[in-house]
Amino acid sequence: MLAAFAINAAALRSQQARVDVAAHNISNVNTTAYKRDRLTFGQLLYRAVAAGGNPVLAPAPPEPREGAGVQAVGLVKDMGPAPLVATGRPQDVAIEGPGMLALLGPDGEVLYTRDGSLRLDASGRLVAGPGYPVQPEIRVSGGTAEVVVRSDGTVAGMGPANRVVEFGRLRLYRFANPGALVPVGQNLYRPGPGAGQPEEGTPGQAGFGALKAGSLEAANVDLVEEMAVLIAARRAYQFGARALAVADEMWQLAHTLRR
Protein backbone atom coordinates (compact mmCIF):
# COMPACT_ATOMS: atom_id res chain seq x y z
CA MET A 1 0.00 0.00 0.00
CA LEU A 2 2.84 2.37 0.83
CA ALA A 3 4.19 1.68 -2.67
CA ALA A 4 1.02 3.13 -4.18
CA PHE A 5 1.39 6.24 -2.05
CA ALA A 6 5.01 6.69 -3.14
CA ILE A 7 4.25 6.08 -6.82
CA ASN A 8 1.44 8.62 -6.86
CA ALA A 9 3.36 11.15 -4.78
CA ALA A 10 6.17 10.90 -7.38
CA ALA A 11 3.62 11.45 -10.16
CA LEU A 12 2.27 14.57 -8.47
CA ARG A 13 5.80 15.89 -7.86
CA SER A 14 6.82 15.32 -11.47
CA GLN A 15 3.77 17.04 -12.89
CA GLN A 16 4.27 19.92 -10.45
CA ALA A 17 7.83 20.28 -11.76
CA ARG A 18 6.46 20.38 -15.30
CA VAL A 19 4.04 23.16 -14.38
CA ASP A 20 6.92 25.08 -12.78
CA VAL A 21 8.98 24.76 -15.97
CA ALA A 22 6.06 25.86 -18.16
CA ALA A 23 5.42 28.82 -15.86
CA HIS A 24 9.07 29.83 -16.11
CA ASN A 25 8.97 29.60 -19.89
CA ILE A 26 5.75 31.60 -20.11
CA SER A 27 7.01 34.31 -17.78
CA ASN A 28 10.04 34.73 -20.06
CA VAL A 29 8.09 34.99 -23.28
CA ASN A 30 9.27 38.59 -23.68
CA THR A 31 12.85 38.07 -22.48
CA THR A 32 15.45 38.79 -25.15
CA ALA A 33 17.11 35.59 -26.44
CA TYR A 34 15.51 33.44 -23.71
CA LYS A 35 15.76 29.73 -24.48
CA ARG A 36 12.96 27.56 -23.25
CA ASP A 37 13.46 24.77 -20.75
CA ARG A 38 12.23 21.29 -21.45
CA LEU A 39 11.62 18.64 -18.83
CA THR A 40 11.67 14.95 -19.62
CA PHE A 41 10.30 12.10 -17.54
CA GLY A 42 11.71 8.66 -17.02
CA GLN A 43 10.86 5.54 -15.09
CA LEU A 44 12.06 4.52 -11.68
CA LEU A 45 13.31 0.98 -11.26
CA TYR A 46 11.19 -2.12 -11.29
CA ARG A 47 11.08 -4.54 -8.39
CA ALA A 48 9.64 -7.97 -7.76
CA VAL A 49 5.98 -7.98 -6.76
CA ALA A 50 6.77 -10.74 -4.25
CA ALA A 51 9.26 -8.45 -2.49
CA GLY A 52 6.34 -6.40 -1.16
CA GLY A 53 4.93 -9.46 0.65
CA ASN A 54 2.19 -9.84 -1.93
CA PRO A 55 0.72 -13.18 -2.95
CA VAL A 56 2.57 -14.42 -6.01
CA LEU A 57 2.17 -17.78 -7.64
CA ALA A 58 5.26 -19.97 -7.09
CA PRO A 59 8.07 -18.59 -9.23
CA ALA A 60 7.74 -19.44 -12.88
CA PRO A 61 10.06 -17.05 -14.68
CA PRO A 62 9.72 -14.26 -15.59
CA GLU A 63 8.88 -13.16 -12.06
CA PRO A 64 6.09 -10.57 -11.82
CA ARG A 65 7.54 -7.09 -11.44
CA GLU A 66 6.06 -3.69 -10.73
CA GLY A 67 7.33 -0.19 -11.44
CA ALA A 68 8.18 2.27 -8.70
CA GLY A 69 6.91 5.43 -10.37
CA VAL A 70 8.08 8.38 -12.38
CA GLN A 71 10.90 10.90 -12.08
CA ALA A 72 11.89 14.06 -13.87
CA VAL A 73 15.10 12.95 -15.56
CA GLY A 74 16.48 16.16 -16.82
CA LEU A 75 15.93 19.74 -17.55
CA VAL A 76 17.49 20.80 -20.82
CA LYS A 77 17.58 24.10 -22.62
CA ASP A 78 16.15 24.04 -26.10
CA MET A 79 18.80 26.17 -27.81
CA GLY A 80 16.74 26.30 -31.01
CA PRO A 81 16.52 29.58 -32.90
CA ALA A 82 13.88 32.20 -32.26
CA PRO A 83 12.36 34.92 -34.43
CA LEU A 84 14.23 38.22 -34.67
CA VAL A 85 12.59 41.42 -33.54
CA ALA A 86 13.59 44.68 -35.20
CA THR A 87 14.50 47.36 -32.68
CA GLY A 88 16.01 49.94 -35.03
CA ARG A 89 18.84 50.54 -32.58
CA PRO A 90 22.13 50.11 -34.50
CA GLN A 91 23.99 48.71 -31.49
CA ASP A 92 21.50 45.86 -31.07
CA VAL A 93 22.68 42.71 -32.77
CA ALA A 94 20.93 39.41 -33.24
CA ILE A 95 23.05 36.35 -34.01
CA GLU A 96 21.68 34.43 -36.98
CA GLY A 97 23.33 31.16 -36.06
CA PRO A 98 24.45 29.20 -33.02
CA GLY A 99 27.25 31.59 -31.94
CA MET A 100 27.28 33.40 -28.62
CA LEU A 101 29.02 36.50 -27.28
CA ALA A 102 31.57 36.10 -24.50
CA LEU A 103 31.35 38.51 -21.55
CA LEU A 104 33.70 38.99 -18.62
CA GLY A 105 31.70 38.46 -15.44
CA PRO A 106 32.37 40.24 -12.14
CA ASP A 107 34.47 37.37 -10.74
CA GLY A 108 36.69 37.24 -13.79
CA GLU A 109 34.67 34.32 -15.12
CA VAL A 110 33.83 34.27 -18.83
CA LEU A 111 30.08 33.94 -19.38
CA TYR A 112 28.24 33.52 -22.66
CA THR A 113 25.07 35.17 -23.94
CA ARG A 114 22.94 35.56 -27.03
CA ASP A 115 21.52 38.85 -25.83
CA GLY A 116 23.14 41.30 -28.23
CA SER A 117 21.87 44.60 -26.82
CA LEU A 118 25.30 46.24 -26.88
CA ARG A 119 26.13 49.60 -25.34
CA LEU A 120 29.12 51.54 -24.04
CA ASP A 121 30.00 51.86 -20.38
CA ALA A 122 31.46 55.01 -18.76
CA SER A 123 34.99 54.13 -19.88
CA GLY A 124 33.96 53.45 -23.48
CA ARG A 125 34.06 49.66 -23.28
CA LEU A 126 31.51 47.74 -25.27
CA VAL A 127 29.26 45.91 -22.80
CA ALA A 128 26.25 43.63 -23.04
CA GLY A 129 23.76 41.89 -20.76
CA PRO A 130 23.99 43.21 -17.21
CA GLY A 131 26.83 45.58 -18.19
CA TYR A 132 29.66 43.06 -18.50
CA PRO A 133 32.40 43.87 -21.05
CA VAL A 134 32.51 41.92 -24.28
CA GLN A 135 35.50 39.57 -24.68
CA PRO A 136 37.93 40.26 -26.27
CA GLU A 137 37.55 43.80 -25.09
CA ILE A 138 36.52 46.50 -27.55
CA ARG A 139 37.02 50.09 -26.46
CA VAL A 140 35.44 52.97 -28.34
CA SER A 141 37.31 56.27 -28.01
CA GLY A 142 35.48 59.23 -26.60
CA GLY A 143 33.78 61.63 -28.95
CA THR A 144 32.80 58.93 -31.42
CA ALA A 145 29.36 59.35 -32.90
CA GLU A 146 27.05 56.83 -34.51
CA VAL A 147 28.61 53.63 -33.21
CA VAL A 148 27.43 50.73 -35.37
CA VAL A 149 28.01 46.99 -35.48
CA ARG A 150 28.39 45.52 -38.96
CA SER A 151 27.19 42.07 -39.93
CA ASP A 152 30.79 40.78 -39.83
CA GLY A 153 31.11 42.01 -36.24
CA THR A 154 33.20 45.08 -36.91
CA VAL A 155 32.44 47.88 -34.47
CA ALA A 156 32.82 51.24 -36.16
CA GLY A 157 31.88 54.85 -35.54
CA MET A 158 32.23 58.36 -36.85
CA GLY A 159 35.42 59.77 -35.39
CA PRO A 160 36.83 63.26 -35.50
CA ALA A 161 36.68 65.04 -38.86
CA ASN A 162 33.87 62.72 -39.93
CA ARG A 163 36.24 59.83 -40.54
CA VAL A 164 35.02 56.31 -40.06
CA VAL A 165 37.06 54.57 -37.37
CA GLU A 166 37.04 50.83 -36.66
CA PHE A 167 37.54 49.78 -33.07
CA GLY A 168 37.65 46.04 -33.27
CA ARG A 169 35.70 43.01 -34.26
CA LEU A 170 33.30 40.98 -32.18
CA ARG A 171 34.05 37.29 -31.75
CA LEU A 172 31.49 34.56 -31.53
CA TYR A 173 31.81 31.33 -29.58
CA ARG A 174 30.00 28.11 -30.09
CA PHE A 175 29.68 24.89 -28.15
CA ALA A 176 29.34 21.38 -29.51
CA ASN A 177 26.43 20.80 -27.18
CA PRO A 178 24.83 24.13 -26.27
CA GLY A 179 21.95 22.33 -24.55
CA ALA A 180 24.30 21.53 -21.65
CA LEU A 181 25.23 25.15 -20.93
CA VAL A 182 24.25 26.12 -17.41
CA PRO A 183 21.98 29.16 -17.27
CA VAL A 184 23.06 31.49 -14.47
CA GLY A 185 20.32 34.11 -14.92
CA GLN A 186 20.27 37.44 -16.72
CA ASN A 187 20.52 35.63 -20.07
CA LEU A 188 23.99 34.38 -19.22
CA TYR A 189 25.36 30.87 -19.50
CA ARG A 190 28.32 29.14 -17.96
CA PRO A 191 29.94 26.27 -19.87
CA GLY A 192 28.77 23.13 -18.08
CA PRO A 193 30.70 19.87 -18.05
CA GLY A 194 28.67 18.46 -20.93
CA ALA A 195 28.77 21.48 -23.21
CA GLY A 196 32.28 21.01 -24.60
CA GLN A 197 34.99 23.64 -25.01
CA PRO A 198 34.08 27.02 -26.53
CA GLU A 199 35.20 27.31 -30.13
CA GLU A 200 36.06 30.80 -31.36
CA GLY A 201 34.96 32.19 -34.68
CA THR A 202 34.06 35.40 -36.38
CA PRO A 203 30.57 36.61 -37.29
CA GLY A 204 29.68 35.48 -40.76
CA GLN A 205 31.90 32.40 -40.55
CA ALA A 206 30.03 29.22 -41.42
CA GLY A 207 28.60 27.55 -38.34
CA PHE A 208 28.69 30.66 -36.17
CA GLY A 209 26.17 33.00 -37.77
CA ALA A 210 26.17 36.52 -39.11
CA LEU A 211 25.12 39.48 -37.04
CA LYS A 212 21.98 41.37 -37.85
CA ALA A 213 22.20 44.91 -36.56
CA GLY A 214 19.07 46.75 -35.45
CA SER A 215 17.48 43.49 -34.26
CA LEU A 216 17.35 41.35 -31.17
CA GLU A 217 16.48 37.69 -30.81
CA ALA A 218 13.11 37.02 -29.19
CA ALA A 219 12.44 34.14 -26.79
CA ASN A 220 11.90 30.75 -28.45
CA VAL A 221 8.87 30.10 -26.24
CA ASP A 222 5.80 28.87 -28.07
CA LEU A 223 2.84 29.93 -25.94
CA VAL A 224 0.44 27.46 -27.54
CA GLU A 225 2.82 24.61 -26.81
CA GLU A 226 3.28 25.74 -23.20
CA MET A 227 -0.49 25.87 -22.75
CA ALA A 228 -0.76 22.34 -24.11
CA VAL A 229 1.91 21.27 -21.60
CA LEU A 230 -0.02 22.95 -18.78
CA ILE A 231 -3.26 21.22 -19.73
CA ALA A 232 -1.57 17.82 -20.01
CA ALA A 233 0.22 18.35 -16.69
CA ARG A 234 -3.01 19.31 -14.95
CA ARG A 235 -4.82 16.23 -16.20
CA ALA A 236 -1.92 13.94 -15.38
CA TYR A 237 -1.81 15.48 -11.90
CA GLN A 238 -5.51 14.72 -11.49
CA PHE A 239 -4.95 11.08 -12.45
CA GLY A 240 -2.24 10.82 -9.82
CA ALA A 241 -4.45 12.51 -7.23
CA ARG A 242 -7.32 10.17 -8.02
CA ALA A 243 -5.14 7.09 -7.68
CA LEU A 244 -3.85 8.48 -4.39
CA ALA A 245 -7.44 8.89 -3.18
CA VAL A 246 -8.13 5.25 -4.08
CA ALA A 247 -5.07 4.15 -2.11
CA ASP A 248 -6.32 6.20 0.82
CA GLU A 249 -9.78 4.64 0.58
CA MET A 250 -8.26 1.15 0.54
CA TRP A 251 -6.20 1.93 3.59
CA GLN A 252 -9.33 3.18 5.31
CA LEU A 253 -11.03 -0.13 4.54
CA ALA A 254 -8.05 -2.05 5.89
CA HIS A 255 -7.91 -0.25 9.19
CA THR A 256 -11.64 -0.48 9.84
CA LEU A 257 -11.59 -4.20 9.05
CA ARG A 258 -12.09 -5.08 12.68
CA ARG A 259 -15.11 -3.16 13.89
Added chain:
Amino acid sequence: MLRGLYAAAAGMDLQQVVLNVTSNNLAHATTPGFKQDRVVATSFPEVLLWHLEREPVRALGTWPYTAAVAATVTDFTPGPLQETGSATDLALTGEGYFTVETAEGPRYTRHGSFRIDGEGYLVTVHGDRILGEEGPLRVEGPDFTVAGDGIVRRQGATVGRLALASFADAAVLRKEGDYFAAPAGAAGPAAGVTVLQGYLEGANVALADRMVDLMVALRSYAAAARLAQVHDELLGRATTQLGVVR
Protein backbone atom coordinates in the same frame (compact mmCIF):
# COMPACT_ATOMS: atom_id res chain seq x y z
CA MET B 1 -13.05 -20.87 8.49
CA LEU B 2 -9.62 -19.43 9.18
CA ARG B 3 -8.61 -20.39 5.66
CA GLY B 4 -11.38 -18.17 4.35
CA LEU B 5 -10.08 -15.29 6.42
CA TYR B 6 -6.63 -15.65 4.87
CA ALA B 7 -8.15 -15.99 1.41
CA ALA B 8 -9.93 -12.66 1.92
CA ALA B 9 -6.69 -11.04 3.10
CA ALA B 10 -4.81 -12.37 0.07
CA GLY B 11 -7.54 -10.94 -2.15
CA MET B 12 -6.93 -7.55 -0.58
CA ASP B 13 -3.16 -7.90 -1.14
CA LEU B 14 -3.73 -8.80 -4.77
CA GLN B 15 -5.80 -5.66 -5.34
CA GLN B 16 -2.99 -3.63 -3.78
CA VAL B 17 -0.67 -4.93 -6.47
CA VAL B 18 -3.25 -3.95 -9.10
CA LEU B 19 -3.37 -0.48 -7.53
CA ASN B 20 0.45 -0.19 -7.58
CA VAL B 21 0.71 -1.22 -11.21
CA THR B 22 -2.22 1.00 -12.26
CA SER B 23 -0.74 3.94 -10.33
CA ASN B 24 2.55 3.39 -12.15
CA ASN B 25 0.74 3.29 -15.51
CA LEU B 26 -1.08 6.54 -14.75
CA ALA B 27 2.11 8.16 -13.42
CA HIS B 28 3.70 7.54 -16.83
CA ALA B 29 0.90 9.07 -18.89
CA THR B 30 3.45 11.63 -20.15
CA THR B 31 6.67 9.59 -20.15
CA PRO B 32 8.13 9.03 -23.65
CA GLY B 33 8.23 5.43 -24.82
CA PHE B 34 6.45 4.06 -21.73
CA LYS B 35 4.64 0.75 -22.19
CA GLN B 36 1.81 0.01 -19.80
CA ASP B 37 1.81 -3.06 -17.55
CA ARG B 38 -1.02 -5.33 -16.54
CA VAL B 39 -1.43 -7.71 -13.62
CA VAL B 40 -2.53 -11.23 -14.42
CA ALA B 41 -4.23 -12.81 -11.40
CA THR B 42 -4.80 -16.47 -10.90
CA SER B 43 -6.04 -18.80 -8.22
CA PHE B 44 -3.41 -20.63 -6.23
CA PRO B 45 -3.12 -24.25 -7.36
CA GLU B 46 -6.05 -26.16 -6.03
CA VAL B 47 -5.34 -28.26 -2.98
CA LEU B 48 -6.94 -31.54 -2.22
CA LEU B 49 -8.91 -31.61 1.01
CA TRP B 50 -8.81 -34.81 3.02
CA HIS B 51 -11.27 -36.07 5.52
CA LEU B 52 -9.02 -37.17 8.36
CA GLU B 53 -11.33 -37.62 11.33
CA ARG B 54 -12.78 -40.97 10.47
CA GLU B 55 -11.27 -44.09 8.89
CA PRO B 56 -10.87 -44.65 6.04
CA VAL B 57 -9.22 -41.32 5.14
CA ARG B 58 -10.89 -40.07 1.96
CA ALA B 59 -10.62 -37.11 -0.34
CA LEU B 60 -13.35 -34.49 0.04
CA GLY B 61 -12.60 -32.58 -3.16
CA THR B 62 -10.44 -29.74 -4.32
CA TRP B 63 -10.38 -26.18 -3.08
CA PRO B 64 -8.52 -23.18 -4.57
CA TYR B 65 -6.55 -21.69 -1.77
CA THR B 66 -6.74 -18.04 -2.75
CA ALA B 67 -5.93 -15.52 -5.49
CA ALA B 68 -2.38 -14.49 -6.35
CA VAL B 69 -0.35 -12.62 -8.94
CA ALA B 70 0.62 -14.94 -11.77
CA ALA B 71 2.46 -12.43 -13.93
CA THR B 72 2.83 -8.81 -14.86
CA VAL B 73 2.55 -8.39 -18.60
CA THR B 74 3.75 -5.45 -20.66
CA ASP B 75 1.60 -4.13 -23.49
CA PHE B 76 3.96 -3.36 -26.37
CA THR B 77 1.54 -1.51 -28.65
CA PRO B 78 3.09 1.71 -29.96
CA GLY B 79 2.25 5.04 -28.37
CA PRO B 80 1.16 8.16 -30.28
CA LEU B 81 3.88 10.20 -32.01
CA GLN B 82 4.38 13.74 -30.79
CA GLU B 83 6.29 16.34 -32.75
CA THR B 84 8.89 18.23 -30.71
CA GLY B 85 11.12 19.70 -33.41
CA SER B 86 14.22 18.87 -31.37
CA ALA B 87 17.04 17.19 -33.35
CA THR B 88 17.88 14.92 -30.42
CA ASP B 89 14.33 13.55 -30.12
CA LEU B 90 13.93 10.32 -32.07
CA ALA B 91 10.92 8.05 -32.42
CA LEU B 92 10.52 4.64 -34.01
CA THR B 93 7.58 3.40 -36.00
CA GLY B 94 7.09 -0.34 -36.10
CA GLU B 95 8.57 -2.96 -33.81
CA GLY B 96 12.10 -1.94 -32.95
CA TYR B 97 14.26 -0.59 -30.17
CA PHE B 98 17.23 1.72 -29.85
CA THR B 99 20.25 -0.13 -28.48
CA VAL B 100 21.90 1.46 -25.46
CA GLU B 101 25.38 0.74 -24.11
CA THR B 102 25.33 0.28 -20.33
CA ALA B 103 27.78 -1.11 -17.79
CA GLU B 104 25.58 -4.22 -17.57
CA GLY B 105 25.60 -4.83 -21.32
CA PRO B 106 23.26 -3.76 -24.10
CA ARG B 107 19.82 -2.50 -23.18
CA TYR B 108 16.92 -1.59 -25.42
CA THR B 109 14.59 1.39 -25.25
CA ARG B 110 11.90 3.36 -27.05
CA HIS B 111 12.45 6.43 -24.83
CA GLY B 112 13.90 8.55 -27.64
CA SER B 113 14.44 11.80 -25.75
CA PHE B 114 18.20 11.87 -26.22
CA ARG B 115 20.87 14.46 -25.57
CA ILE B 116 24.54 14.96 -26.32
CA ASP B 117 27.14 14.31 -23.63
CA GLY B 118 30.35 16.24 -22.97
CA GLU B 119 32.28 14.16 -25.47
CA GLY B 120 29.71 14.66 -28.22
CA TYR B 121 28.04 11.24 -28.03
CA LEU B 122 24.31 10.77 -28.34
CA VAL B 123 23.06 9.55 -24.95
CA THR B 124 19.78 8.69 -23.25
CA VAL B 125 18.28 10.79 -20.46
CA HIS B 126 20.23 8.57 -18.08
CA GLY B 127 23.54 9.38 -19.81
CA ASP B 128 24.10 6.00 -21.49
CA ARG B 129 25.38 6.03 -25.06
CA ILE B 130 23.21 5.09 -28.00
CA LEU B 131 24.82 2.42 -30.12
CA GLY B 132 25.25 2.54 -33.85
CA GLU B 133 26.05 -0.50 -35.91
CA GLU B 134 29.74 0.31 -35.41
CA GLY B 135 29.78 1.55 -31.83
CA PRO B 136 28.51 4.66 -30.08
CA LEU B 137 27.37 7.54 -32.26
CA ARG B 138 29.46 10.67 -31.91
CA VAL B 139 27.27 13.44 -33.32
CA GLU B 140 29.23 16.27 -31.62
CA GLY B 141 26.48 18.88 -31.88
CA PRO B 142 22.75 19.16 -32.43
CA ASP B 143 23.24 19.91 -36.15
CA PHE B 144 22.95 16.28 -37.21
CA THR B 145 20.24 14.54 -39.19
CA VAL B 146 18.82 11.08 -38.90
CA ALA B 147 17.28 9.54 -42.00
CA GLY B 148 14.33 7.17 -41.86
CA ASP B 149 16.68 4.19 -42.28
CA GLY B 150 18.64 5.24 -39.18
CA ILE B 151 21.69 6.69 -40.95
CA VAL B 152 23.08 9.59 -38.91
CA ARG B 153 24.82 12.36 -40.84
CA ARG B 154 26.52 15.53 -39.75
CA GLN B 155 27.59 18.23 -42.19
CA GLY B 156 27.25 15.81 -45.09
CA ALA B 157 29.44 13.12 -43.52
CA THR B 158 28.01 9.85 -42.27
CA VAL B 159 28.47 9.39 -38.52
CA GLY B 160 27.00 5.90 -38.41
CA ARG B 161 23.77 4.03 -38.48
CA LEU B 162 21.54 3.49 -35.46
CA ALA B 163 21.65 -0.11 -34.23
CA LEU B 164 17.96 -0.94 -34.11
CA ALA B 165 16.98 -4.22 -32.51
CA SER B 166 13.84 -6.29 -32.63
CA PHE B 167 12.70 -9.42 -30.87
CA ALA B 168 10.78 -12.36 -32.25
CA ASP B 169 8.98 -12.64 -28.92
CA ALA B 170 8.69 -9.39 -26.95
CA ALA B 171 7.83 -11.43 -23.85
CA VAL B 172 11.57 -12.10 -23.31
CA LEU B 173 12.08 -8.40 -22.54
CA ARG B 174 12.39 -7.48 -18.91
CA LYS B 175 11.76 -3.92 -17.81
CA GLU B 176 14.54 -2.04 -16.04
CA GLY B 177 13.10 1.44 -15.77
CA ASP B 178 13.23 3.04 -19.20
CA TYR B 179 15.32 0.20 -20.59
CA PHE B 180 14.50 -3.36 -21.47
CA ALA B 181 16.96 -6.15 -20.80
CA ALA B 182 16.96 -9.21 -23.05
CA PRO B 183 18.66 -12.60 -22.86
CA ALA B 184 21.91 -12.78 -24.84
CA GLY B 185 21.31 -13.51 -28.50
CA ALA B 186 17.61 -12.69 -28.41
CA ALA B 187 17.98 -9.41 -30.31
CA GLY B 188 17.77 -9.46 -34.06
CA PRO B 189 18.00 -6.69 -36.64
CA ALA B 190 14.84 -4.61 -36.96
CA ALA B 191 12.98 -4.71 -40.25
CA GLY B 192 10.32 -2.30 -41.38
CA VAL B 193 11.23 0.25 -38.73
CA THR B 194 11.41 3.94 -39.61
CA VAL B 195 13.25 6.51 -37.53
CA LEU B 196 11.63 9.90 -37.16
CA GLN B 197 13.77 12.82 -36.05
CA GLY B 198 12.08 15.63 -34.12
CA TYR B 199 9.42 13.30 -32.75
CA LEU B 200 8.88 11.42 -29.52
CA GLU B 201 6.76 8.36 -28.97
CA GLY B 202 4.28 9.07 -26.21
CA ALA B 203 3.20 6.59 -23.56
CA ASN B 204 0.70 3.94 -24.68
CA VAL B 205 -1.32 4.31 -21.47
CA ALA B 206 -5.06 3.98 -22.14
CA LEU B 207 -6.23 6.43 -19.48
CA ALA B 208 -9.92 5.50 -19.41
CA ASP B 209 -9.11 1.79 -19.14
CA ARG B 210 -6.65 2.44 -16.35
CA MET B 211 -9.25 4.49 -14.44
CA VAL B 212 -11.58 1.51 -14.74
CA ASP B 213 -8.75 -0.65 -13.35
CA LEU B 214 -8.61 1.69 -10.38
CA MET B 215 -12.35 1.38 -9.76
CA VAL B 216 -12.26 -2.40 -10.10
CA ALA B 217 -9.30 -2.62 -7.73
CA LEU B 218 -11.03 -0.48 -5.13
CA ARG B 219 -14.34 -2.35 -5.28
CA SER B 220 -12.69 -5.77 -5.30
CA TYR B 221 -10.63 -4.70 -2.32
CA ALA B 222 -13.81 -3.55 -0.53
CA ALA B 223 -15.53 -6.85 -1.33
CA ALA B 224 -12.57 -8.85 0.03
CA ALA B 225 -12.55 -6.64 3.13
CA ARG B 226 -16.26 -7.31 3.65
CA LEU B 227 -15.62 -11.02 3.26
CA ALA B 228 -12.99 -10.83 6.00
CA GLN B 229 -15.51 -9.07 8.24
CA VAL B 230 -18.17 -11.72 7.64
CA HIS B 231 -15.65 -14.41 8.53
CA ASP B 232 -14.78 -12.46 11.65
CA GLU B 233 -18.47 -12.28 12.65
CA LEU B 234 -18.91 -16.01 12.06
CA LEU B 235 -15.83 -16.77 14.14
CA GLY B 236 -17.21 -14.50 16.83
CA ARG B 237 -20.49 -16.39 16.92
CA ALA B 238 -18.71 -19.72 16.90
CA THR B 239 -16.71 -18.76 19.95
CA THR B 240 -19.52 -17.11 21.93
CA GLN B 241 -22.80 -18.74 20.91
CA LEU B 242 -22.09 -22.37 20.00
CA GLY B 243 -23.02 -24.66 22.84
CA VAL B 244 -24.74 -21.99 24.90
CA VAL B 245 -27.65 -23.52 26.81
CA ARG B 246 -30.66 -21.23 26.85
